[in-house]
Structure formats: structure tokens, C-alpha cells
Amino acid sequence: MPKMKTKSAAKKRFKFTASGKVIAGPAGKRHGMIKRTTKFIRDSAGTMILSDADAKIVKKYMPYNR
Numbered sequence: 001m002p003k004m005k006t007k008s009a010a011k012k013r014f015k016f017t018a019s020g021k022v023i024a025g026p027a028g029k030r031h032g033m034i035k036r037t038t039k040f041i042r043d044s045a046g047t048m049i050l051s052d053a054d055a056k057i058v059k060k061y062m063p064y065n066r
Contacts, residue, residue, distance in 0.1 A: 010061035014050075020066060022055040023047050 015023045026044035033041060050058065059066060 004063045006064065007061035010058060011065075014058050014062070016062075016065055017049070022050040022058045024050050024058075 013024060017023060024047065026046075026048050028036070028040070029044055
């Protein structure tokens with residue numbers, strides 16, 4: 001049986017915690033900050049833990065990082 005491949009885009013964007021949760025950077029921070037509220041910019045700093053539904057999709061892309 002051949003090995004499964006990890007999606008290259010996923011390995012650049014996501015990391016896993018020790019308990020298996022998925023960490024990602026928040027969406028909507030690349031450009032267009034002038035139209036965003038100050039609260040949005042402040043709240044989306046750093047990283048966030050993905051919801052269970054989104055984490056399930058990411059784990060499918062990264063079969064060996066669990």
C-alpha cells in the first residue's frame with residue numbers, strides 16, 4: 001500500500017496541539033484593514049483553535065500529523 005500524501009497547502013497553514021486540536025491563523029487579515037473595525041483587527045490577532053467541523057477537514061489533509 002503506498003503512503004498517503006499530505007496537502008502542501010495544509011502543512012504550511014495549520015499546526016496541531018498536543019491534545020490534537022488544530023491551530024490556524026484567523027481569516028480576513030491579509031488586506032483591506034481600513035474597512036475592518038478596530039475590534040475585528042484586535043480580536044483576530046495571533047492564532048485560533050478551529051471548530052470541530054473545520055478541524056475534521058484539516059485532519060483529512062494531514063494524515064500523519066495526529
